[in-house]
Each structure stands twice: as C-alpha cells, then as structure tokens.
Amino acid sequence: MPDQLIFAMEVILNGLMAGVLYALVALGFVLIYKASGIFNYAQGVMALFAAMTLVGIMNGQVPFAHLINAIFGTHIHYFGWNVPALLAILLTMAVMVFLAWAVQRFVMRHLVGQEPIILFMATIGLAYLLEGVADLMWGSEIKTLDVGLPQGINLWIDETTFNIFGYGFFIDNLDIVATLIAALLVAALVVFSQYTKQGRAMRAVADDHQAALSVGISLNFIWIMVWSVAGFVALVAGIMWGTKSGVQFSLSLIALKALPVLMLGGFTSIPGAIVGGLIIGVGEKLFEFAIGPMVGGATENWFAYVLALIFLVFRPQGLFGEKIIERV
Amino acid sequence: MLDSFEGYVTEDGRKIGGVVMEMKNITLRFGGVVAIKDISFDIREGEIRAIIGPNGAGKSSMLNVISGFYVPQEGEVWFHGAKRPPMRPFEVAQQGIARTFQNIALFEGMSVLDNVMTGRLGYMKTNIFQQALWKGKAEAEETENREAVEKIIDFLEIQHIRKTPVSRLPYGLKKRVELARALAAEPKLLLLDEPMAGMNVEEKEDMSRFILDVNDEFGTTIALIEHDMGVVMDLSDRVVVMDYGKKIGDGTPDEVRNNQEVIDAYLGVSHD
Numbered sequence: 001m002p003d004q005l006i007f008a009m010e011v012i013l014n015g016l017m018a019g020v021l022y023a024l025v026a027l028g029f030v031l032i033y034k035a036s037g038i039f040n041y042a043q044g045v046m047a048l049f050a051a052m053t054l055v056g057i058m059n060g061q062v063p064f065a066h067l068i069n070a071i072f073g074t075h076i077h078y079f080g081w082n083v084p085a086l087l088a089i090l091l092t093m094a095v096m097v098f099l100a101w102a103v104q105r106f107v108m109r110h111l112v113g114q115e116p117i118i119l120f121m122a123t124i125g126l127a128y129l130l131e132g133v134a135d136l137m138w139g140s141e142i143k144t145l146d147v148g149l150p151q152g153i154n155l156w157i158d159e160t161t162f163n164i165f166g167y168g169f170f171i172d173n174l175d176i177v178a179t180l181i182a183a184l185l186v187a188a189l190v191v192f193s194q195y196t197k198q199g200r201a202m203r204a205v206a207d208d209h210q211a212a213l214s215v216g217i218s219l220n221f222i223w224i225m226v227w228s229v230a231g232f233v234a235l236v237a238g239i240m241w242g243t244k245s246g247v248q249f250s251l252s253l254i255a256l257k258a259l260p261v262l263m264l265g266g267f268t269s270i271p272g273a274i275v276g277g278l279i280i281g282v283g284e285k286l287f288e289f290a291i292g293p294m295v296g297g298a299t300e301n302w303f304a305y306v307l308a309l310i311f312l313v314f315r316p317q318g319l320f321g322e323k324i325i326e327r328v
Numbered sequence: 329m330l331d332s333f334e335g336y337v338t339e340d341g342r343k344i345g346g347v348v349m350e351m352k353n354i355t356l357r358f359g360g361v362v363a364i365k366d367i368s369f370d371i372r373e374g375e376i377r378a379i380i381g382p383n384g385a386g387k388s389s390m391l392n393v394i395s396g397f398y399v400p401q402e403g404e405v406w407f408h409g410a411k412r413p414p415m416r417p418f419e420v421a422q423q424g425i426a427r428t429f430q431n432i433a434l435f436e437g438m439s440v441l442d443n444v445m446t447g448r449l450g451y452m453k454t455n456i457f458q459q460a461l462w463k464g465k466a467e468a469e470e471t472e473n474r475e476a477v478e479k480i481i482d483f484l485e486i487q488h489i490r491k492t493p494v495s496r497l498p499y500g501l502k503k504r505v506e507l508a509r510a511l512a513a514e515p516k517l518l519l520l521d522e523p524m525a526g527m528n529v530e531e532k533e534d535m536s537r538f539i540l541d542v543n544d545e546f547g548t549t550i551a552l553i554e555h556d557m558g559v560v561m562d563l564s565d566r567v568v569v570m571d572y573g574k575k576i577g578d579g580t581p582d583e584v585r586n587n588q589e590v591i592d593a594y595l596g597v598s599h600d
Contacts, residue, residue, distance in 0.1 A: 188460075196459040197452040204435055204446050211433035214395070215446050215513065216421035 003167070010161075010169045011289045012282050017175030019281020020182045021240055025254055026261040026273040027186070028233040033267050035206045035226040038108075038119045042127035044255020046099075046231060049134045051238030051247045053095050055145050056138040057088040063137045085147040089235070096231030097224075099130075104224045112209075112219075131252060140249065145242035149177050178240045185236060186274060189229075202226060260308035266321025275319060280304045335372055338565050345373030347409075348517055348549050349394065354403035356389055363389040364400065365573040371517065376543050377551045378560045381570035382593060387553040388430060390570070391521050394551065395427045396420035408516070422450055426515035428506045430522045430553075436495040440486060440505050441477070443494055447512025448473040480511050483545065484538055500531040504538065511542060518542075520552035524559055532556070536563055557594065561585065569593070 025047060032040040040046075056063065060079040069075055083091070107122055150173040162168035193199035204212045205222045212219065241251055257280070265276025284303040292299045311318065335344045349371040356364040364386045371377045379387045392398040394405070396417040405412045407423065415423075426447070435443050451473055452459070458466040481487055484504050489497060494505060503523060510518055523539065524532045536559060542548050554560045560567060561581040569577035569584055571593040577584045584590055 191460050192456075195462065196456045197449055198456055200442075200446060201449060203438070204449075207435035207437050208433050210429060211435055211509075212446075213397075213417040214421055214427050214429070214433065215509065216418050216450050218416075218418045 006165050006167050008286065008289065010167075011285045013169060013171060014175070015282035015285035016278055017171065017179060017281070018285065019278035020175070020179045020274075021237070021244070021277075022254075022257050022261050022280055023274045023277025024178070024182050024185070024233065024237040024240060025258040026265065026277055027182075027189075027270065028230045028237065029258055029262055030265075030267065030270055030273045031189070031233060032226055032230045034270075035202050036108075036223055037116060037206070038123060039116070039267070040230065041120065041123040041255075042130055043230065043234060044252040044258070045127040045130045045134070046096075046234035047238040047241065047254070048247075048249065048251040049099070049130050049238075050092055050096055050231065050235040051145060051242035051251060052134050052138045052143075054088055054092045054147070054235070054239065055143045055242070055247050057091050058083050058085060058145075058147075059143075061138060066139065067136060089147065089239075092235055093232060096235055097228045100224050100227030100231050103227050104220060108223060108227075109220065127252070131249070135249075142246050142248040145239065145247050147239060147243065149174055149239075149243055151243065174240070174244055181236060181240070182274075185233065186270065189270060192229075198222075198225060257304060260304040262318070263308040264311050264318055266318025269318070269320035272318055272320030280307065283307055338375075342374065342544075342565075344375045344565065347371070348373045348407070349551075350406040351390075351394070352404040352406065354390070354393060354400045354405070356386075356393060356398055356400045362573050364393065364570075366403075367568075367570070367573075367575045368403075369568045369575065369578055371549060371551050372566075373549055374543070374547050375549060375565040376539065376563055377549075378564035378567045379551065379553050379570060380555060380557065380560050380567055383555065384572075385570040386573040387555075387570055388521060389573075391427070391519050391551070391553055394420075394517075395425055395519055421513070424513070424516035425519065426510035426513045426517075427519035428503070428510050428521055428523060430525060432499075432502050432506055434494045434502060434506055434509070437493065439491050439493055440497070440508075441481070441490045443505055444477045444481060444508045444512050445473065447509040448477060450513060451476075476514070477512050480508050483541070484508050484511075500527055500534070503527070503531075503535065507535075507538065507542075511546070511548070514546075516549065518548050518550045520550065522553055522555070524554060524556060532559060539563060 025044060028043040028046070029040060032038055032043070055061075060081040060083060062068065062076050062079060065077045103126065107126060108119070111119055111122055152173055154171045154173050154176060157171045158168035193203060201212070201217045202222055202225065204215065204217055205219055209219060212222075238247075238251070241254055245251075261273060261276040261280050263276075264279055265272025265274070284300045287303045288297070288299045335346055337343055347370045351370070352368050354364055354367050355362070367390065379390055381387050389398060393400050396415045396419065399414050407425075435446065438446075452469060454464065454466040454469050458464045481490060484507060486501065486504055486508060489501060494502060497505065507520070507523070520539070524535050527535060539550065539552070540563065543550055552560075552564070564581060566579060567577070567581055567584045568575060569587070569590045576589040576593055577587040579587075
C-alpha cells in the first residue's frame with residue numbers, strides 16, 4: 001500500500017476522533033435549540049465553566065477566593081483537601097443544575113414569547129456574564145484536568161497497524177474514550193427524548209407552548225430540565241477538551257467550531273450534529289494533509305467555515321435539518 | 329326544573345348531575361378594557377354547556393379564565409366544590425380540565441398518535457429510569473395508555489391517519505385530532521373553543537355528532553364556545569349568552585331563543 005494512502009487513513013481516523021469532540025459541543029447547542037428555539041451562544045462558555053468548576057472542586061479551591069480575600073483581608077485559597085474525581089463530577093453536575101435554574105429564573109422566564117433574536121442576544125450576555133463569574137469564582141490561571149481518563153498513544157492500535165501496514169498509527173487513548181462516551185451520551189439522549197415522559201414533554205414544549213400547557217406540562221420545569229441537560233453535555237465536553245488541552249479561557253472558543261458543524265448538520269438534528277462534527281473533523285484534517293502544504297498550511301483555521309458557507313448556499317437547512325418550506 | 333344540588337333531566341332524558349364548576353362574579357380587565365363584567369354561571373356534571381355571543385363578547389376570555397390562561401381581577405372559580413386558588417394553565421390541566429383552541433394548538437412535528445399520547449402524560453407515573461430501560465411497570469403502563477388512546481382514535485374515526493404527521497392534515501381533521509388529545513386526558517371538564525369555526529357544513533355536522541357522542545359515550549362534561557347559533561342550539565343543554573362582556577341570558581336553548589335581550593344583541597335594536 002502506498003505511503004500516502006496509509007498516512008491519509010491515519011489522518012482520517014484522527015479527524016474522526018476530533019470530529020467527535022466538535023460534535024459534543026454541537027450537541028449542546030442542538031438540544032437547547034430543539035427544546036426552546038433558543039440558539040444558546042453561551043454553550044461554549046458553559047463547557048468552560050463546567051471544566052473550571054470541576055477542577056476547582058477537585059483541587060479543593062475556595063470559590064470566589066479573590067473576592068473574599070479582598071473584602072475581608074484574608075488569605076484563603078484552598079480548603080486543603082482533594083475531592084475524588086467521581087464525587088467532584090457529581091458536585092459539578094449539581095452546580096450545572098443550579099445554573100440552569102438560575103438562567104431560567106432570572107433570564108429566560110422574563111423573555112417568554114420574545115423574538116428569537118432577543119433570546120439570542122440574551123445568551124450572548126449570558127456567555128460574558130458566565131465567563132466573568134467563572135473568572136471570579138476560580139481564577140484565570142490555566143489548570144490541568146485529570147479525572148483519570150487514559151491518555152497518550154494507544155499501543156494496541158500502534159502495534160496492530162504496524163504489523164499490517166508496516167507503519168504504526170498514532171491514535172490518542174483520550175480520543176477513543178471521547179468517542180465511546182459521545183456514543184453513550186447520544187444513545188442516552190435518544191432514549192430519554194423518545195421513551196420517557198419528560199422527554200416527550202420536552203418535545204411537546206419545543207413544538208407548541210400553548211398546546212403543551214393545555215396537556216398539563218410546566219414550561220418552567222421543562223426549560224430548567226433542558227438547560228440542565230445542556231449543562232451536562234457541556235460538562236462532558238468540558239472534561240474532554242479540558243483533559244486534552246488544559247482548562248483555560250480559550251476553551252470557550254471551541255464553541256465557534258461548533259457553528260460550522262451545526263450549519264452542516266442542521267440546527268435541529270442530533271444525528272446531524274454528530275455527522276456534521278465528523279465531516280468537519282475529517283474534512284479539515286484531510287484538507288490540511290492534502291492541500292495544506294500547497295497553500296502554506298494553517299488551513300484548519302478557516303476550512304470549516306468555508307465548508308459551512310458552501311453548505312449555506314446549496315442546502316441552508318443542513319444535511320438533516322427540517323426542510324424550510326415557505327407557503328405563499 | 330333546575331334544582332341547585334340535585335341536577336335535572338334533559339328533554340332527551342339524560343340525567344344531569346351536580347355542579348362541577350361554578351364561576352362567581354368574574355370580572356376580567358385588560359388595562360381599561362373590561363372583557364368580562366361580573367359574570368356568574370355554573371357547569372353541571374354530564375351536560376353540554378355553551379357560551380355564545382357576538383364577536384368580541386368575551387366568550388374566549390371566559391374560556392381562558394376557566395382554563396387558567398387568564399387570571400380574573402375579581403371573582404371566584406369553584407371546581408368540584410372547592411374554591412380554586414390562582415393557578416397556572418398547566419396546573420389547571422393537571423386538575424382534569426382539558427381544552428382545545430380556536431386556532432388549533434397541536435404538536436405539528438409529531439404524528440397524530442404521538443399528539444394524542446401527550447394527552448396521557450398525566451397518567452405516566454413510573455419513573456424516568458423505568459421508562460428509559462423499559463423495565464418494571466413502565467411497559468404495562470405504556471400498553472395501558474396506548475389502549476386508552478387507540479380507543480379514542482377509533483371513536484373519533486381517525487385510525488387511517490394515526491401515523492401521519494399532523495402538519496400534513498387538513499383543517500377539519502386537525503380539529504378532530506385536537507379533540508382526541510383533549511379526550512385522552514379523560515378530563516372531568518372538556519373546554520372547546522369554537523370547535524366548528526372555519527368548517528364547512530359537512531365538517532360541522534361531523535363535529536357536532538362527535539361532541540354529542542363523546543358526551544353520551546364517556547359522560548364527559550363539556551363547555552363550548554361557538555358563535556354559530558344554529559349549531560349551538562341543537563347541541564347544548566344550557567346556554568350562557570354574553571354581549572360586551574356582560575351576561576344577557578342563561579337557560580335552555582328555548583328559553584334563550586325567546587329572550588328579548590338576546591334577540592336584540594343578535595339582530596340589533598332599532599333606536600327610534
């Protein structure tokens with residue numbers, strides 16, 4: 001087998017893995033958009049917030065330490081204990097549920113029935129607010145996150161591919177775990193929305209508020225639930241990205257990569273988010289591999305957006321989005 | 329003929345029970361506009377009660393007060409012998425008051441079957457994990473709910489469109505699906521907001537028949553709004569007539585028909 005082809009295969013595999021991570025962030029967007037018609041700009045910041053909270057809790061950091069010290073003249077920064085990863089994840093989830101409640105109670109509840117663009121603006125505000133709160137709560141240093149996920153090259157794949165092709169593929173264990181977790185997460189979300197009472201109620205609310213009220217569904221409850229689920233997805237994405245590249249403020253920018261994913265997959269489709277993520281992941285890696293050297297590299301910075309733009313022109317609803325039919 | 333506790337017997341021999349819902353001196357304002365002015369009436373078990381009146385009389389507002397979408401500034405709502413505290417619409421629905429809407433509020437993206445199933449949400453008691461894993465009582469419960477829904481679908485003769493997405497249905501059928509969803513909740517009181525609005529004669533006849541059959545078969549108490557006088561008079565046991573937010577008549581169709589104020593409101597009065 002020619003070397004180029006083998007390299008390409010490795011690139012595709014790595015692209016698929018990266019795509020899974022994009023898809024994870026995109027999923028959070030799709031969930032909220034489907035259930036409440038809100039495009040949640042803050043999804044990326046939620047992932048950052050979740051990751052920072054998780055690290056903070058694990059390290060026994062005192063929340064709002066700077067603020068407390070500044071007001072009371074104290075010098076406390078750490079409680080002096082370490083919280084085991086699993087417990088810390090559960091606690092972080094509790095924080096995300098509280099965040100969901102607060103968003104609903106103090107922001108979204110007052111905007112019921114407003115134009116989508118107003119709701120979108122509110123989530124932009126929310127993104128910056130949340131970023132500020134995250135900074136205030138946990139500080140702005142870059143932190144490493146290690147919840148015990150395996151990292152580094154997968155030796156088994158390396159050896160096997162070496163035996164077959166005479167060239168060992170480099171696949172990160174973390175990417176494999178991320179893929180498995182993403183698959184599990186999607187399966188759980190599908191079961192939840194199709195087979196449970198709460199999932200049915202969620203779909204009903206997404207479809208028609210009045211009708212949902214008339215069959216006895218509390219909109220408030222469903223919205224808190226939806227934001228909690230989005231918080232959970234953000235937590236998972238935050239753990240993956242945080243483990244991969246450290247917990248830092250640039251993490252919130254990964255949300256931008258989710259935009260082309262959504263344009264490709266359609267804003268309303270869970271499978272769309274996955275396939276869109278994979279296409280972008282593979283596409284940008286392959287493009288960089290094949291065309292990159294000719295144009296001086298760094299194509300990964302713009303490839304996804306150009307692809308999304310092309311899609312917007314020819315298929316504005318995305319691959320799996322609901323077809324837009326305007327009756328005249 | 330009308331005993332306040334014992335109920336009464338209709339002309340066609342149906343027994344009507346005690347008071348299910350009582351509206352006491354309801355006043356509803358929107359800013360300076362008085363939509364409903366000091367109106368009282370009751371709805372009895374097993375009857376078909378109509379609220380009629382010209383456009384803008386406040387009929388829909390009244391229905392929205394009953395179903396909790398509007399909260400009146402004055403007056404009391406009594407349901408099953410207890411005064412109802414201010415409630416939000418979903419709580420009213422959970423109490424057993426189902427409704428349809430004048431402009432049809434269906435889940436357009438779901439099939440007919442799924443739409444009707446949402447009416448059963450209140451009957452799903454197993455927890456989320458049992459439902460997700462399809463374990464324990466969840467399966468039995470789902471079967472039970474499906475049976476109840478299929479019965480209603482058969483009854484309203486919409487079997488042939490069970491799997492069709494609602495958005496593809498014509499207007500008349502959508503109205504029927506909405507009725508099916510409301511019925512699926514096995515409501516103690518069913519509110520119909522202009523069930524025949526925008527229908528042709530044939531569809532109106534079908535709908536009238538379904539309303540009568542539902543009342544007959546399930547014993548459902550029904551309150552409906554309609555401005556087509558002819559249909560209402562054939563359908564209902566007692567009629568409240570509203571005009572400009574006030575109650576101008578209340579009684580059997582015959583009583584109402586002969587009420588001078590009602591005749592004036594509908595035909596206009598000559599001022600000479």
